Amino acid sequence: MNDKKRLSSYDDLPLVLDVADIQRIMGISRVSAYELVHTPGFPAFRRGRLIKVSKIAFFEWMAKGFETVPGSNK
Structure with a gap:
């Protein structure tokens, strides 16, 4: 996905996301995105x-929710 393309809807996303897509969707850093996928x-x-x-x-x-988010002290 082009990093400069603005996310406007669910339908605009590709069927298979990569770490950069996850980073942009969630508004987190690259390091946090890699921690999340692991x-x-x-x-x-x-x-x-x-x-x-x-x-x-x-x-x-995401809809289920999650207990531990990388970088948080929960």
Whole structure:
């Protein structure tokens, strides 16, 4: 996804997200995005060196909520 493209709707997102997409959607730093995709229970998968996330799985994961957010002291 082009980093300069503004996110305006769910339908504008690709079916498979990468770490940069997660970073932009959540408004977090690159480091926090990588910590998040390595969090147990996060719906990421690897394709070689690339980390990918299904758009549907990501938004289902967000809808469920999560207890630990990287960088928070909860």
